[in-house]
Amino acid sequence: MSEVVTYNREGSIGVITVNYPPVNALSHAVRSGLVAALEQGQKDADAKVLLLVCEGRTFIAGADIREFGKPMQDPGLPSVVDQYENSDKPIIAAIHGTALGGGLETALGCHYRVALSSAKVGLPEVKLGLLPGAGGTQRLPRLTGAQKALEMITTGEFVGAKDALALSIVDAVEDGSDIKAAGLAYAQKVADEGKPVRRVRDLTDKLQADKGSDVFEQFRAGLQKKARGLFSPFKCVDAVEAAFSLPFEDGVKRERELFMECMESPQRAGLVHSFFAEREVSKVKGLSKDTPVRDIRTVGVIGAGTMGGGIAMNFANAGIPVTIAEVKQEALDKGLAVIRRNYENTAKKGRITQAQVEERMSLISGTLTYDDFSDVDLVIEAVFESRDLKRKIFGQLDDACKPGAILASNTSTLSIDDIAAATKRPQDVIGLHFFSPANVMKLLEIVRGEKTSDEVKATAMALAKKIRKVGVMVGNCYGFVGNRMLHKRGAEAMALVNEGASPQQVDKVLTDLGFPMGQFAMSDLAGIDIGYSIRQERRKAGEDVPASWMDKLAEQGRLGQKTQAGVYKYEEGNRKPIPDPEVDRVIAEFREEQGIKSRDITDQEILERCMYVMVNEGAKILEEGIADRSLDIDITWIYGYGFPAYRGGPMFWADQIGLDIILGTVEQFYDDLGGEQWKPAALLQKLVSEGRKFSDL
Structure with a gap:
């Protein structure tokens, strides 16, 4: 008998118990143990009913991620589920915590399911570029009908126990916290009432109700927009449809064929990489997990604009009181009104209640003086990109804030060391670079200064989790990781338009790759004035920043979506970018002024040019130690800039393309175009010469 799965009998109930911390994942040992325990239960003449229950905080939460990428050892999960379903004794699955993926498929192989009211169930395989491969696409629609099965399987979203009961996924829901007691009570009821074995595969009522409908055609049409560019959601639809068009055994075979197609898809590799990278990124090189963490109970934010207001919402959402400082009461009132409007809109969509709106607003207050920051644990400065202004503010915060308070800047480009030098506590200064809209975007780029203490670094990483962000620790340089690479791509996009491409052609190439928006549409979203301010600051610092037709747009007051005109024009209440002949005229004039002869560009x-320049810059970032690992760059771009997760991030994508191909092209551009951005990174050259990848570092 396996140590992780045991069998014992309590009265007439044979109890199969899984105990494989932390989440009872379906490792080879668990699968083997489940089969062995079932055999023992079948042979136990005194066991009238069998109960499957798990120790710890959850039911089987899915596959064992430690076995990802390794050959599957027998017994495979489909075989385990089939053996449970074929049992001639009724089996009850007792669910607490989460029953996800293979965990839910195992429960669906049982004949009855009881769950605690706090439990959740789901089939999230699509998030790894896969589909349920142990009968989930065939059994779930037999319980829920086509529409709900399609929704659950193509999104991977979880369903709470009460909703699962309404959908017939579970047969009973119990309050309380003792899942074994709830399972034994339900199993005893099954025994006392002589309930028969009830196999999900034999249920046909829901299949008959949806057979011949256009639900699958409609669902595919909806996915064209929701899952643009993705592979596995459409395969999930094919698999669910097989449950309605084929006998069960043939449907299971079809599911397996589609599962293997997903396994062989490059998207699966990219999504699995993204999955592991997101978990690995929280481990910071050289930072001990025993490092003390400061308690952040109150927060101050400087600036009530779009960014400052969004930052404040993150803390209110996490139950942390926050005070926003502004220079003028009018600006403060406007900022607070925008925050309330954002919450009200969320409530209208049903995502939060009106009571939650009021609760969160009660945690946000305003001030016109830094004196009100005297007792906060953290202050985040979120004013526009001006070195002089930020240094002035940090000097004032140094006097206003208590010892031990962390002083953070939301700067997207400026040196954290330079800002910290304006204080007497550089060890307490760090960059917390939120991405717009700050209350939505998941990335938090955490910028360590030369003198930032380990305690402050550890606190920032812990805080990211608390406010539900993905924190990535990076080093200090112009633009850090994300914007440093973005600016290289932006300069190349500008050069391409200067040479003859249109903004919409450049943007289409990027959206066809999987980005939610292109370079110029993103500039409009962020605000053209931001890039303009950055370029002006660099010019003040003596840098040779080339002239730009984007500067002309900013000087005309075309600042992007907020003025309904930027690189594109926008209709009231609509964010869809519309090409504007006026911008074509500005670009044509600029080419003429610069003596540029337009050409066709493929x-x-x-x-x-847009993507390889990013990869080359990413290699330089790794060389310099600004990012510790290529996965740090990948996660920054996935969660901060919309890089398609199914491509794994820019460095993983480069590995898939082939570093030798990229290096050869970079060298050609360096010969043809010149420029420091095209000088091949030494690390890229080294990896190619050694036949290695970024992921090998």
Whole structure:
């Protein structure tokens, strides 16, 4: 008998118990143990009913991620589920915590399911580029009908126990916290009432109700927008449809064929990489997990604009009181009104209640003086990108804030060391770079200064989790990781338009790759004035920043979506970018002023120049130690800039393309175009010469 799965009998109930911390994942040992325990239960003449229950905080939460990428050892999960379903004794699955993926498929192989009211169930395989491969696409629709099964399987979203009961996924829901007691009570009821074995595969009522409908056609049409560019959601629909068009055994075979197609898809590799990278990124090189963490109970934010207001909402959402400082009462009132409007809109969509709106607003207050920051644990400065202004503010915060308070800047480009030098406590200064809209975007780029203490670094990483962000620790340089690479791509996009491409052609190449928006549409979203301010600051610092037709747009007051005109124009209440002949005229004038003769540019050249310049810069970032690992760059771009997760991030994508191909093209551009951005990174050259990848570092 396996140590992780045991069998014993309590009265007439044979109890199969899984105990494989932390989440009872379906490892080879668990699968083997489940089969062995079932055999023992079948042979136990005194066991009338069998109960499957798990120790710890959860039911089987899915596959064992430690076995990802390794050959599957027998017994495979489909075989385990089939053996449970084929049992001639009724089996009850007792669910607490989460029953996800293979865990829910195992429960669906049982004949009855009881759950605690706090439990959740789901089939999230699609998030790894897969589909349920142990009968989930065939059994779930037999319980829920087509529409709900399609929704659950193509999104991977979880369903609470009460909803699962309404959908017939579970047969009973019990309050309380003792899952074994709830399971034994339900099993005893099954025994006392002589309930028969009830196999999900034999249920046909829901299949008959949806057979011949256009639900699958409609669902595919909806996915064209929701899952644009993705592979596995459409395969999930094919698999669920097989449950309605084929006998169960053939449907299971079809599911397996589609599962293997997903396994062989490059998207699966990219999504699995993203999955592991997101978990690995929280481990910071050189930072001990025993490092003390400061308690952040109150927060101050400087600036009530779009960014400051969004930052404040993150803390209110986490139950942390926050005070926003502004220079003028009018600006403060406007900022607070925008925050309330954002919460009200969320409530209208049913995502939070009106009571939660009021609760969160009660945690946000305003002030016109830094004196009200005297007792906060953290202050985040979120004013516009001006070195002089930020240094002035930090000097004032140094006097206003208590010892031990962390002083953070939301700067997207400026040196954290330079800002910290304006204080007497550089060890307490760090960059917390939120991404717009700050209350929505998941990335928090955490910028360590030369003198930032380990305690402050550890606190920032812990805080990211508390406010439900993905924190990535990076080093200090112009633009850090994300914007440093973005600015290289932006400069190349600008050059391509200067040479003859249109903004919409450049943007289409990027959206076809999987980005939610292109370079110029993103500039409009962020605000053209932001880039303009950055370029002006660099010019003040003596840098040779080339002239730009984007500067002309900013000087005309075309600042992007907020003025309904930027690189594109926008209709009231609509964020869809519309090409504008006026911008074409500005670009044509700029070319003429600069003596540039326009030429036709291919989509392939746009792809290579926009993307390979990023990869080359990413290699330089790794060389310099600004990012510790290529996965740090990948996660920054996935969660901060919308890089398609199914491509794994820019460095993983580069590995898939082939570093030798990228290096050869970079060298050619360096010969043809010149420029420091095209000087091949030494690390890229080294990896190619050694036949290695970024992921090998």
